[in-house]
Structures are given as C-alpha cells and as structure tokens.
Amino acid sequence: AQVFAAFTSVEPGGSGSLTFHYLLPERIERQIEDGLYVLDVQRQIGVGDVPLQLNIDVGRQVVAAEPGESRAFWHDDVYSYSTTLAPFQQFQVWTQ
Numbered sequence: 001a002q003v004f005a006a007f008t009s010v011e012p013g014g015s016g017s018l019t020f021h022y023l024l025p026e027r028i029e030r031q032i033e034d035g036l037y038v039l040d041v042q043r044q045i046g047v048g049d050v051p052l053q054l055n056i057d058v059g060r061q062v063v064a065a066e067p068g069e070s071r072a073f074w075h076d077d078v079y080s081y082s083t084t085l086a087p088f089q090q091f092q093v094w095t096q
Contacts, residue, residue, distance in 0.1 A: 060095040
C-alpha cells in the first residue's frame with residue numbers, strides 16, 4: 001500500500017486543489033496486465049465534502065469499471081471519474 005498525506009489551507013470563501021502524480025510500481029503494472037486494477041481511497045473521518053477527480057491512465061483499453069465512467073469517456077486507456085469522496089471508496093478498472 002502507498003499512502004499520501006498533505007496539509008493544505010484555503011482561506012474562507014476561497015478554493016484550491018491538490019494533485020498527486022504517481023508512477024505505479026511493477027507489481028501494480030502486472031495487475032493491470034492481468035486485467036484488473038483496484039484503487040482504495042480513504043479520506044479523514046470528520047472532513048466535510050471532498051471532491052475527487054480521477055484520471056488513471058492504465059496504458060491499456062478500459063473495458064469496464066466500478067463505479068462506471070460517463071459514456072463520453074469510454075473506449076480509451078484512461079479511467080476518468082468525478083465524485084464527492086466517501087470516507088472509504090474503492091475503484092475497480094478492468095482492462096483488455
């Protein structure tokens with residue numbers, strides 16, 4: 001498991017964003033090659049609504065996902081999904 005943590009501060013009435021770029025280790029690349037990538041995301045309990053935008057380039061055609069992408073994002077190598085993050089959420093991406 002890989003854990004990312006950060007502290008950020010936004011002034012009242014303001015907005016901000018935080019972006020992580022992460023190169024997957026070889027064992028995860030093998031999972032994708034075998035046809036399934038699973039991402040578990042957890043936010044700190046007690047934190048209010050946290051928007052989450054995922055753009056996961058798996059380097060292979062995405063054939064299914066849970067939760068599913070909007071139809072506009074089908075038939076490519078990237079899983080794109082926007083949500084308000086629950087305290088714990090799992091994303092599964094099946095590849096061809």
